Amino acid sequence: MTTVGNTQQNQQSELKLVYTCCMPVRWGDMDAFGHVNNTVYFRYMEQARIEWMASFLDVASASNTGPVLINAQCNFLRSLKYPDQIEVQMFIAAPGRSSFNTHYQIYRLGAEKTRCAEGQAKVVWVDTVQEKSAPLPEAVLAQFR
Template sequence: MSDPGNLVHVIDMPLRWGDMDAYGHANNTVYFRFFEEARITWLTSLKLGLKGEPTGPIIIKTSATFLKELSHPATVEVRTYAGKAGNTSLDTWHEIVDKDTGALYSEGYAKVVWFDREAHKSTPLPDTLRALATSS
């Protein structure tokens, strides 16, 4: 991840015993859940996309690069970055880092589109998010 954008949110999360798979490490879906929880916690802290509001985020593309095996017990720090903003979308990036050692477990990406829940179509990105995005 060469330039993920502006660091906008950090959250600590424990790896639960049940998050591991038969091979004794975190199942790959857990990384996406960490990304999702970090993203939702960040947006909630900004009071954006809350339940019942007419607009909110949807994800149209996501990916992860798995760099290091993650095993229980562990507490990770999930860092969220706001990248480039479009008219209706925002590139977001994530890093999952070991809270104690600083080891980088995974890098992730999600393209967030702001969505009108009643009209079922994209709508302009809130100014709050646009202000946090990188200018490139």
């Protein structure tokens, strides 16, 4: 277990690093001000989360249960711009019956690795037919061990 960022450390002191991925900043990620638009940081976190889940779940198959975000937040520390290469680290906190918190660190890679953003999102497992929370599947729970 590890701690992450000052803001996130206040909310969760023990986090488990479960996934790291690298990706390029695309030209289209930037806005008129010449830096990555704030909404795109959420896409970077989403990409890491989906890749992580795809490593142990069949995320493409139709199912009556699945993950839903109920909140997400991001602290922007440094701007990103094309053609930066980034690394997204994803951490998880102890699960509840039907939910868990995810935490993210986004770094610009280069001569120095610079932390540019930190964020978090709460994932709730939902029965889509009943529109109610459902217990986390065993495959998800196994990631916390």
